[in-house]
Amino acid sequence: MGNIVETKNTPIPYNIVRDKINELNLTNKVGKATIREIVRLINEIEKASGKKFVRMEMGVPGLDPVKIGIDAEIAALKRGVASKYPMIDGIPELKHEMARFIKNFINIDVDEQGCIPSVGSMQGGMAAFLITNRCFKQKDTVLFIDPGFPVQKQQLKVLGMNYETFDVYNYRGDKLREKLESYLKKGNISTILYSNPNNPSWICFTEKELQTIGELATKYEITVVEDLAYFAMDFRKDLSKPGEPPYQPSVANYTDNWLMLVSSSKIFSYAGQRIGCIVISNKLYKKRFPDLKRYFNSDEFGYAMLYGAIYALSSGVCHSTQFGLAAILKAVNDGEFNFVENIKEYGEKAKIMKKLFTNNGFKIVYDKDEDKPLADGFYFTISYPGLSGEELIEELLYYGISAISLAITGSEHVEGLRACVSQVLRNQFDDLEYRLKQFNEHHPIK
Numbered sequence: 001m002g003n004i005v006e007t008k009n010t011p012i013p014y015n016i017v018r019d020k021i022n023e024l025n026l027t028n029k030v031g032k033a034t035i036r037e038i039v040r041l042i043n044e045i046e047k048a049s050g051k052k053f054v055r056m057e058m059g060v061p062g063l064d065p066v067k068i069g070i071d072a073e074i075a076a077l078k079r080g081v082a083s084k085y086p087m088i089d090g091i092p093e094l095k096h097e098m099a100r101f102i103k104n105f106i107n108i109d110v111d112e113q114g115c116i117p118s119v120g121s122m123q124g125g126m127a128a129f130l131i132t133n134r135c136f137k138q139k140d141t142v143l144f145i146d147p148g149f150p151v152q153k154q155q156l157k158v159l160g161m162n163y164e165t166f167d168v169y170n171y172r173g174d175k176l177r178e179k180l181e182s183y184l185k186k187g188n189i190s191t192i193l194y195s196n197p198n199n200p201s202w203i204c205f206t207e208k209e210l211q212t213i214g215e216l217a218t219k220y221e222i223t224v225v226e227d228l229a230y231f232a233m234d235f236r237k238d239l240s241k242p243g244e245p246p247y248q249p250s251v252a253n254y255t256d257n258w259l260m261l262v263s264s265s266k267i268f269s270y271a272g273q274r275i276g277c278i279v280i281s282n283k284l285y286k287k288r289f290p291d292l293k294r295y296f297n298s299d300e301f302g303y304a305m306l307y308g309a310i311y312a313l314s315s316g317v318c319h320s321t322q323f324g325l326a327a328i329l330k331a332v333n334d335g336e337f338n339f340v341e342n343i344k345e346y347g348e349k350a351k352i353m354k355k356l357f358t359n360n361g362f363k364i365v366y367d368k369d370e371d372k373p374l375a376d377g378f379y380f381t382i383s384y385p386g387l388s389g390e391e392l393i394e395e396l397l398y399y400g401i402s403a404i405s406l407a408i409t410g411s412e413h414v415e416g417l418r419a420c421v422s423q424v425l426r427n428q429f430d431d432l433e434y435r436l437k438q439f440n441e442h443h444p445i446k
């Protein structure tokens with residue numbers, strides 16, 4: 001494939017891209033590189049070529065952090081909180097506002113006790129695995145409804161824990177039940193994890209699908225870890241009004257066995273502060289699992305989470321940052337700050353960018369929620385007829401466009417790539433269109 005572009009005049013000179021791929025030991029494996037490896041490669045190519053890429057490889061927020069949070073953090077620091085260890089279960093203000101947030105935007109009642117700050121959803125996931133995978137001796141495996149966020153699998157590898165996975169693409173709607181049950185009835189699954197909206201495909205589960213997951217979680221005594229990193233970002237519905245329907249869909253409407261991971265990174269552009277919350281259902285928090293005693297002093301789920309997992313991982317979360325998130329949530333809950341309005345820009349950009357790709361021969365890989373067209377949001381997925389995913393990711397580099405391969409996300413659609421809209425500026429759209437046109441001309445579709 002390299003031969004095609006070698007003879008063409010591409011936006012980024014052939015030799016520069018080739019040399020950098022070789023220098024970084026990515027020869028013949030760009031398609032399998034991790035997100036951070038791709039970031040490094042593009043940085044190097046940009047430096048050497050002096051050309052700016054249309055960067056779509058990493059899910060970094062492209063907006064300013066919410067100021068309410070920054071101001072509250074500064075005020076907390078000035079009050080001297082930096083010298084004090086925060087309580088492991090979090091400051092009362094944050095617990096209070098997170099419980100209100102869950103009520104206001106999901107319409108689910110949860111006690112403040114069950115709202116526990118975590119160092120991003122990343123740590124929330126790790127803490128969840130430490131507990132959910134140990135509630136029953138015989139249930140030691142996490143089931144991912146994929147495609148998904150690759151680092152969560154890495155966490156399990158680091159913990160020496162097992163996981164299984166399937167790509168949900170062919171199992172939407174009514175087909176989901178049988179597929180899930182084929183895993184659950186084996187008796188080794190402790191946890192089901194998915195993100196909704198989904199990273200990388202941006203599929204959103206329907207109520208029917210969430211009901212299926214919930215019912216099966218109850219039937220097989222399994223904990224559902226619902227990763228809400230993109231909370232309320234299905235922009236097809238207005239999920240922005242506190243206390244008013246429609247609400248962010250959740251499995252919590254269909255089972256008591258749920259634990260949510262709420263991240264501040266994307267919804268409040270707060271990724272740098274590394275704060276999120278684990279939210280545990282009232283029933284699950286209090287539930288006792290005698291097998292937990294193998295690892296923790298208590299067999300109560302919530303107690304083990306706090307004084308076993310969170311204590312051991314980081315002994316709580318940065319004190320001032322908790323005040324920052326509490327202040328943001330308060331403004332959101334009080335109806336003073338419409339956080340969804342603030343991030344809608346991602347969906348609007350996605351709509352335009354998807355069109356630029358499809359006008360130039362690309363296909364959208366994950367394109368439906370059952371019978372409904374997919375929402376426009378933070379990510380979308382693309383493929384190009386006649387090219388494998390590995391070829392596509394590398395070929396696009398010569399045109400100054402970067403993405404990551406779906407192959408690393410548990411997707412069976414290995415011909416596809418994930419494109420993230422957040423870092424692409426509107427003033428790059430003309431450039432993107434020009435580059436895609438050129439790509440299309442150089443790669444005629446048969």
Ligand SMILES: Cc1ncc(COP(=O)(O)O)c(C=O)c1O
Pocket residue numbers: 059119120121122123149195199227229262263264265271275276
């Ligand atoms: C699905 C999913 N879960 C979790 C995270 C991590 O969130 P946090 O920054 O809160 O650790 C991300 C970030 O991209 C994500 O996409």
